[in-house]
Amino acid sequence: MIKFNQVNKRYPGGYQALKNVTFDIAEGEMVFLTGHSGAGKSTLLKLIAAIERPNLGSVLVNNQNVGVLKERALPYLRRNLGIIFQDHKLLFDRSAFDNVMLPLQICGFDYRESHKRARAALDKVGLLKREKSSPIALSGGEQQRLCIARAIVNRPAILLADEPTGNLDAEYAHEIMAIFKSFHQVGVTLLISTHDESVLQDTGVRVLNLRQGELQPASPFATSGGSGQAASTGSGQA
Amino acid sequence: MRHALAQITGVLRRMFESKLAGSINILVIGIALSLPAGMYVLLQNAQGLVAQISGAPQISLFLDMDAKTDDADNLGKQLALHPTIASVEFVARAQALEQLKQSTGLADVIGGLNRNPLPDAFIVHPKPGTAQSLDALRVELAKLPKVEQAQLDSAWAYKLEALLKFGRMLVLILAGLLSLALVAVTFNTIRLQILTQREEIEVAKLIGATNGFIRRPFLYFGALQGLLGGIAAWLIISLSLLLLNWQLSALSELYASQFALHPLSPGDSLTLLLFSMYLGWLGAWLSVARHLSQIELR
Numbered sequence: 094m095i096k097f098n099q100v101n102k103r104y105p106g107g108y109q110a111l112k113n114v115t116f117d118i119a120e121g122e123m124v125f126l127t128g129h130s131g132a133g134k135s136t137l138l139k140l141i142a143a144i145e146r147p148n149l150g151s152v153l154v155n156n157q158n159v160g161v162l163k164e165r166a167l168p169y170l171r172r173n174l175g176i177i178f179q180d181h182k183l184l185f186d187r188s189a190f191d192n193v194m195l196p197l198q199i200c201g202f203d204y205r206e207s208h209k210r211a212r213a214a215l216d217k218v219g220l221l222k223r224e225k226s227s228p229i230a231l232s233g234g235e236q237q238r239l240c241i242a243r244a245i246v247n248r249p250a251i252l253l254a255d256e257p258t259g260n261l262d263a264e265y266a267h268e269i270m271a272i273f274k275s276f277h278q279v280g281v282t283l284l285i286s287t288h289d290e291s292v293l294q295d296t297g298v299r300v301l302n303l304r305q306g307e308l309q310p311a312s313p314f315a316t317s318g319g320s321g322q323a324a325s326t327g328s329g330q331a
Numbered sequence: 332m333r334h335a336l337a338q339i340t341g342v343l344r345r346m347f348e349s350k351l352a353g354s355i356n357i358l359v360i361g362i363a364l365s366l367p368a369g370m371y372v373l374l375q376n377a378q379g380l381v382a383q384i385s386g387a388p389q390i391s392l393f394l395d396m397d398a399k400t401d402d403a404d405n406l407g408k409q410l411a412l413h414p415t416i417a418s419v420e421f422v423a424r425a426q427a428l429e430q431l432k433q434s435t436g437l438a439d440v441i442g443g444l445n446r447n448p449l450p451d452a453f454i455v456h457p458k459p460g461t462a463q464s465l466d467a468l469r470v471e472l473a474k475l476p477k478v479e480q481a482q483l484d485s486a487w488a489y490k491l492e493a494l495l496k497f498g499r500m501l502v503l504i505l506a507g508l509l510s511l512a513l514v515a516v517t518f519n520t521i522r523l524q525i526l527t528q529r530e531e532i533e534v535a536k537l538i539g540a541t542n543g544f545i546r547r548p549f550l551y552f553g554a555l556q557g558l559l560g561g562i563a564a565w566l567i568i569s570l571s572l573l574l575l576n577w578q579l580s581a582l583s584e585l586y587a588s589q590f591a592l593h594p595l596s597p598g599d600s601l602t603l604l605l606f607s608m609y610l611g612w613l614g615a616w617l618s619v620a621r622h623l624s625q626i627e628l629r
Contacts, residue, residue, distance in 0.1 A: 144537070144628045171539035182534045198337065199540040243538070 094120040094251060094282045095141060100150035102136050102306075110136040112306045114150070118284060120250075123277040125293060126286040128303035134286040135179065137303065138253050141284070142174055143167050154251070172200055175244030177254035181236050183228040189239050190215065190224040196247045214246040215239075218272060234265035241272060252276060254285040258292055266292055335547075342551045345524075356520055356556060360513050360607065361563025367506035368595070368603055369568045374498050375599075376592050381491050390469050391482045392453040398477045403451050406477060410453060415468055420454040427452060450479060462489045510610055513560065517553045517614025518621075524549065525622045532626055542623065549619045550612055557611020561604040569594055 095118040102111040110133045118124050126134050139145040140152050143159045152160045159170055183192055193214055197207035215221045218238035220231075228236055237257060244252060254273070258266035270292055277283055287293075293300065302309040346353050392410075394403060403421065410419045422430075427449045432438045457468055465483055473481035525532065532545055576591045583590045595603065 142537070165541075168536075168539045168541045168544075171537065174539075176537060178537070182530075182537065184531055184534060186531070195535065196538045199535060199538060199544055 094118055094122070094155060095284065096151075096153040097137075097140075098151045098153070100140065100147045100152060102133075102140060102145060103148050110306050111140075111147075111303075114303075114306075114308050116301055116308060118282060120282055121277075121280045123273070123283040123298045124285070125298055125300045126284060126303065127288065127290065127293070127300055128286075130288055131305075132303040133306040134288075134303055135255055136306075138176075138255050138284065138286060141251075141253060142171055142176055168199075172196075172247065173249050173251060175247075175249035175252040177237075177240050177244045177252070177257050179255040179259060181228075181240045183236060183239060183243075185227060185229050187227075188225050189220060189228055189231065192228060192239060193242050193246050196243060200247055202247070210246055210248075211242075214242040217245065218242045234261050234268070237261060237265070237269060238272070241269070245276065249281070251282045251284070254283070256286055256288065258287060258289055263291065338548050339551055342548050342555065346552065346555065353556070356516060357559045357563050359516055360557065360560025360611075361567055363509040363512050363516075364561060364564035364603065364607055365567040365571075367502050367509055368564055369571060370498070370502045370505065371599075372568060372572065372592070372595055374495060374502060377491070377498075378495055379593065381495065388457065388465055389484050390455040390457060390465075390472060391484060392455055392472055392475075392478055393480045393482070394451045394453075395477050395479045396450050398451055402477045406475065407453065409475070410455060410472075415458050415460065415464070416455055417458045418456045420456070422452045422454060424449045424451050510606075513557065513607065513610045514614040514617065517556060517611045518618040520556065521549050521553055521615045521618035522622055524552065525618070525626075529626060532623070533628060536626070536628060545623060546616075546619045550615050553615020553618075554608050554612040557614075558604060558608040560611065561607030564607065565595065565600055565603060 097114050097116050100111055100114045101109070103109045114133075114137065126137060128134050136145060140147055141154055141159065143152075143162055147160045150160075151158050154170065155173065157170070162170060184195070190211060193211040194207055197210060202210070212221060212224070215224050218241050220235060220238055220242060223231060223235065228239060231239060241254075241257070244254075252273075257269055257273075261269065266289070273283055273285060392406075394406070407419060407421055410416055424447050428441065428447050431449070432441050455468075455472065457465055460468075469481045469483045472478060535545055572592050572594050579591060
């Protein structure tokens with residue numbers, strides 16, 4: 094579903110964000126991406142959504158080389174992805190409901206169908222009662238859940254989450270992880286980046302660990318975090 | 332379809348939010364457009380007037396004061412046979428004096444004259460021709476015996492026509508320049524809008540909006556602003572004509588004539604509105620093409 098092959102990303106100015114990153118995520122898999130801030134997690138996610146392009150190597154999503162996609166084709170790639178942004182990127186000039194409606198408007202869904210879907214997505218993250226609120230009136234955890242609702246409303250096959258529990262307290266973080274697990278159960282492919290190993294406890298999912306742009310052969314954070322089951326992936330494994 | 336409607340209502344909402352700035356923009360566009368369009372209306376009126384007066388050019392042939400009735404008869408026969416003359420009308424001097432008395436209300440003054448100062452005259456209706464051919468005919472007729480003077484009545488109309496051509500060119504230049512100004516105003520408005528909606532554009536791009544989807548509301552806005560500007564221009568012109576006609580009616584009463592400026596015709600009104608709408612759309616399109624690509628995704 095997502096395949097990185099010898100991917101290098103260097104930003105203008107010479108900063109090398111990713112070095113020779115190679116991995117493969119199967120359809121329906123749930124994978125965590127860990128590492129300190131600045132390790133290249135966000136860059137890796139941006140490469141999948143073609144927000145950034147690799148300098149070397151190929152990024153395949155659904156067997157499509159997104160690194161060389163034409164500008165015109167990008168919108169259709171992104172419609173298959175649900176992205177949960179680190180900074181939420183919610184629009185404060187409209188209600189929570191309208192924020193969730195946006196992806197459906199963009200895809201040109203039937204109006205009545207969109208209404209149903211938007212409400213279903215809000216219900217899924219427990220925000221149906223707050224649909225008329227402005228995002229600014231929502232708490233940090235609620236904003237994060239609203240961002241999830243927007244990411245899932247057009248039922249993407251792949252969900253990317255950048256630090257979804259970044260600045261939430263443990264209780265909220267677990268709530269959000271529970272939501273992700275429920276998506277995993279219905280077959281959605283998930284890639285979730287986090288610097289917070291505590292959420293990895295008892296998850297038993299695969300972990301990709303980045304350190305200074307390189308994929309680590311074993312994941313010291315996951316093991317020291319107490320989750321011995323977390324399978325690590327070497328850069329050679331595909 | 333409903334989504335497009337939602338986009339349009341979004342555009343309207345945004346327009347009403349910026350009441351002051353928006354109405355100033357519309358006023359600027361309206362004034363800019365009303366100048367050339369108003370001049371055009373005045374020109375149309377002048378042209379109508381010219382056409383009315385000079386519809387059939389005629390040559391007045393005044394005979395010598397000492398010409399006899401025989402001379403006039405001979406000349407009449409001669410003129411009737413001329414190949415470029417359609418018809419000839421004889422106006423005897425007594426008849427001319429009578430007409431003068433009746434039409435100008437100068438009966439008292441004329442009655443005081445002890446002799447008729449007017450000569451016999453022919454009114455010659457030439458066959459349709461160019462200004463040059465008419466003038467050639469006038470020169471030819473002036474050389475005939477017993478003819479004192481030949482006067483081409485529509486000569487001034489040709490001069491006016493040339494003046495109108497000059498006026499039309501002026502309108503065209505003015506319209507071109509002010510259209511450019513309209514495009515520039517819209518360009519700038521849209522640029523500011525793109526800046527303030529940067530976040531929204533970025534998010535929309537990130538979740539899969541095509542450029543067309545992002546562009547559309549700005550194009551709607553530009554077209555709508557142009558249309559409202561066009562309506563403002565139309566109102567300015569109509570109101571100005573109303574005021575001018577009010578003054579004109581007082582003036583024409585003094586001259587005992589009926590004269591009023593005609594407003595913009597429905598066709599011209601429609602052209603004005605469509606044109607201003609198109610210019611607004613064009614300004615928005617240029618602005619969007621220039622500024623949307625500058626928004627980098629983070």
